[in-house]
Amino acid sequence: MPAINPFRSMTRGCSGSARLWLMLAALGLLWPDAAGAERALAPVEVRTPRAPTPVVGGDGHTHLAYELHVTNYYRDTGVLRLQRIEVFADDDPTPLARFTGQELAQIVQPRPADQDATQVPIAAGMRAVAFLWLTLPDGRSAPHALRHRLAFVDDKGQPALVDGARVMVDPTPPVALGPPLGPGLWLASEGPGNALSHHWGSLVAVNGQLTIPQRFALDVFGLDPNGRALRDGAVDFSRSRREDWIGYGTQVLAVADGVVRDVRDGAPEHAPLEPQAEPDSLTAHGLYGNYVVLQIAPKVFVHYAHLQPGSVAVTVGQHLHRGQVLGRLGQSGNSNGPHLHLHVSDAATFEGSEGLPFVFDAYPSPGDWSLTQAIDPDAKFSPELTMHSAQMPLDGEVFGF
Structure with missing residues (x-):
């Protein structure tokens, strides 16, 4: 008995479009839509x-x-x-x-x-x-x-x-962190939930891997009680100095007990809004300026970037306790204004790591704000304080410790 080609048998005498439709149906490559087509x-x-x-x-x-x-x-x-x-x-x-x-x-x-x-x-x-x-x-x-x-x-x-x-869906609970900064009011800029942010939107292709280290990263800017990012007297942010920014020089803290896995100190700072050259490499050394990477659990690493030169107070291999001072908030590395870059990932390196979600144990929040509003002297901040427990600040959220 000769072999039978089922597609030829089904499509003999059909038009071209009908033959294609029958072949796709036979292969299971058709799907009914809501209207039955x-x-x-x-x-x-x-x-x-x-x-x-x-x-x-x-x-x-x-x-x-x-x-x-x-x-x-x-x-x-x-x-x-x-x-x-x-x-x-x-x-x-x-x-x-x-x-x-x-x-x-x-x-x-x-x-x-x-x-x-x-x-x-x-x-x-x-x-x-x-x-x-x-x-x-x-x-x-x-x-x-x-x-x-x-x-x-x-x-x-x-x-x-x-x-x-x-x-x-990964049921692993997000890692819980303590305060990364001393007392103050802080703005989460370019934060979680913002698909247009330079953090989540930055895919890093290095050495055969494509990852998103900064999936849940925060750029943390200091604010005064009126929601301003600049100190009194610094009206024009385009001409501001680093010292004019609220939060500059604030102590940066260990968010949990852990071991220091990488550090850098001595990188120079930039002036606010100063044009910067392209980074030498998509690595911590090329992007972070002065930084600390703290391992707080197996495959859980906290990255702190843009610290003041000369302020890094820890060394590789040092065991730290929650709340211990790591350095001070500055403007080194790939940064256009004084702030702390913070993210959690599954590796000590920037490249080849995946960003992990995290929550802060507890923090008060007076509401949402933006960096554009924070540098606008005419913007009106109307805080309504609420308490948060085991939550992750989202893009544009103001929080305190």
């Missing part, structure tokens, strides 16, 4: 390099932060235009989150050249990265897994779909 599954790879960990933010809600790497794999596919991302928790048929239109375009890199774009073009052989920030409904426990549905159209206007791309 069939869609081809998109020829893309979707993966999540690091599983998300639930963390409670300063807004009192539980969040999941992670990235989807979406690759238009085949050379002859042409441009695929991403129209929608939906995220489903476990087996729930209702989306936990949905990203479309300009909201979608704003959370994807590289961003469309058209600022008003509502679709994300991904050329053949190219990759886009979507930065997803999910907020769980109040009272809902974290899911065990997330499933993703991505809708595309190709160059001919034909729809295609990804349905799956499952990722397990």
Whole structure:
């Protein structure tokens, strides 16, 4: 008995488009949409390099932060235009989150050249990265897994779909930290939840690895009780000195007991807003200026950057206790104003490390603010103090210790 080609048998006498439809159906490469029509599954790879960990933010809600790497794999596919991302928790048929239109375009890199774009073009052989920030409904426990549905159209206007791309949620509790700074009022700038920040949005490709060390990083600026970042008399921030900035010279503290794994001192400081050359390397030495890296648990490292030269008070291998002074807040390294850069990662190095979520044991917060407002002498700060416990300050949150 001769061999039978099932595709030839099914498609004999059909038009070209009908033959393609039947072949895709036989291979299971069609998916019914909400209206019952069939869609081809998109020829893309979707993966999540690091599983998300639930963390409670300063807004009192539980969040999941992670990235989807979406690759238009085949050379002859042409441009695929991403129209929608939906995220489903476990087996729930209702989306936990949905990203479309300009909201979608704003959370994807590289961003469309058209600022008003509502679709994300991904050329053949190219990759886009979507930065997803999910907020769980109040009272809902974290899911065990997330499933993703991505809708595309190709160059001919034909729809295609990804349905799956499952990722397990990491149940590991975020690391708890004590105060990183002495008493004062502090602003979390370029912080967690901001997909446009230079922290979360900075993917580091080094030595065969693509990671995001600063996924949950904070740039911490000092404020006075009126929400100002500059001391009285320093009206024009463009002409300010380092000493004019609130917080400059404040003691930087160990957030937990631990062992010093890396330090640097002696790097010069810059003037505020002074143009800077490109860093020599994507490493702590090339970016941090004067810094301390403190290991506080297995594969948990706290990175402190931009310290004052001559202020680093610890050495490699030294065992520290929570609250011990490490140095003083300054403006060394890749920094345009005096502040403390703080993040937690799974390695002592900047390159090749993944940023980890963290919470502070307790802190009061008078509300939200921005660095733009903090340097505007006419901005009015109206604090409403609330207490926070085991939460992570989010982008734009003001907090104290």
